[in-house]
Structures are given as C-alpha cells and as structure tokens.
Amino acid sequence: MWATEWANPSLSAIYMTKNSAGSAKKALTKKLKSAISTPRKHAPLAQLDRASDYGSEGREFESSAARHFTNIDPVDLDRKQDRGFMQEALVEASAAARLGEVPVGAVVVKDGEIIGRGHNLRETSNDPTTHAEMIAIRQAAETLGSWRLIGCTLYVTLEPCVMCMGAIILARIPRLVFGCRDPRVGAVGSVFDFSRDERFNHRVAVTEGVLDQECSDLLSGFFRRLRAAKKQRRQQAVEDPADDSSE
Numbered sequence: 001m002w003a004t005e006w007a008n009p010s011l012s013a014i015y016m017t018k019n020s021a022g023s024a025k026k027a028l029t030k031k032l033k034s035a036i037s038t039p040r041k042h043a044p045l046a047q048l049d050r051a052s053d054y055g056s057e058g059r060e061f062e063s064s065a066a067r068h069f070t071n072i073d074p075v076d077l078d079r080k081q082d083r084g085f086m087q088e089a090l091v092e093a094s095a096a097a098r099l100g101e102v103p104v105g106a107v108v109v110k111d112g113e114i115i116g117r118g119h120n121l122r123e124t125s126n127d128p129t130t131h132a133e134m135i136a137i138r139q140a141a142e143t144l145g146s147w148r149l150i151g152c153t154l155y156v157t158l159e160p161c162v163m164c165m166g167a168i169i170l171a172r173i174p175r176l177v178f179g180c181r182d183p184r185v186g187a188v189g190s191v192f193d194f195s196r197d198e199r200f201n202h203r204v205a206v207t208e209g210v211l212d213q214e215c216s217d218l219l220s221g222f223f224r225r226l227r228a229a230k231k232q233r234r235q236q237a238v239e240d241p242a243d244d245s246s247e
C-alpha cells in the first residue's frame, strides 16, 4: 500500500526492487520494466531521457533529474535579485533621459556583481551602435578581459533590437532579463526572436517583464515630453515666423 505514496511509479518500483525478495522481487522487476516503457503522461523530459540508466536508488534518480534541469537552465531565477539589478538598469536609463537620449539602460552582472553598465548614447555620440546593451557588454568584456561573457546576465530596460541581440549571442551571454517589450523592433519575440533561433549556435534564456511598468513609464514619459516640445516649437514658429533660427 505504501507504494502508492510515491508520485512516480518508477521510483516505487526501484525502491521495492531493492527492498523485497523472491517472487515479489520478480513481480516488481516486471513492474519496473512496465514503468519505464510506459512513463507517466506528465513525466518531465529528464525522466524520460534517463529512463535507460536509472540508478538503483531513488536518490540517484533524483540527482540525475536535477542535473538535467540544471543543464537546461543554469541561471539564477531569483526574482528579487532580478528587480534589484533592473533598478540599476533604470538608473542608467534615467541618465540617458537627462541627456535627451531615448531612456534605455543596461547592466551586465556576474556572480552577483555589476561588471558593466551603460545607457543609450546614440544622439550624444552620433554613433548608431551606442545602444545601452552594447556599451554595457563592451565594459563587461573589458572587466573580464575576455569577449566571452560566460556566466553573465544582461539586464536591460527595453527588449533588445537585432544589433544588441546579435552582440548578446556573439558574447555568449547565457541569460537576458528585460523590462518592457518593443513592439516596433524587438528581437526577443516582438518582431524577431533571436533568443531561440536554432540557426545560431547559442541560446539565450530570457526573463521578461521585470519592472516593466517602470521601464515603460520612463519611455512613454520621455516621448510625451518630446512631442509636447515639438508641438510648442511649431506653435511658436506659427506665432512668430521670423524667429525660426533654431530650425
């Protein structure tokens, strides 16, 4: 009866095989084979993959499943930590806004420390490649003394564009966390999805929506002020056509 307490029929079979004798053992060996050939409908993939090399103890099975899971997603999924680093990316985004730049900020984190940070500087530098992510990635590579940003997580307030996703893939960054989506040119699902394209030799684990409202508010506030300023300039030009030297 106790066997029914096990969620997994394979596990119960393994346990009983190890702890029973005689005919009961034979019957349970049969049950083990049956369990392997007909896995639970919702069994995790790790379990199916490992079916042919089960250890003789439940503990071994559990550890192999855990290892398999770790291989799929080696990243730290601590939401609180993600919000903390996204807050740092927002600090960078605000710095861009103060310069009159589209407010996007990014930080690169390794082992819980920020090793690169940047904000959009396209207007200031007259360089189309100076997106927040590119600057943060360059700084992180310099800090590590390597172009391979292994074990790093990139936090950025806005869904990356194709250029930045290209850089993320080339830098072998295993994890990306972004705030709000960019429905116009986003390359992580909105328009393109470079994070899961099998033609690349690198996959990026993605977490999205971290402080998305704050990230989005910063951008929409910036564009609202930009539109208001443009409208004011147009009105002034109509009221005083002679004073159009600023255009």
Ligand SMILES: [Zn+2]
Pocket: 131, 133, 160, 161, 162, 163, 164, 165
């Ligand atoms: Zn970009």
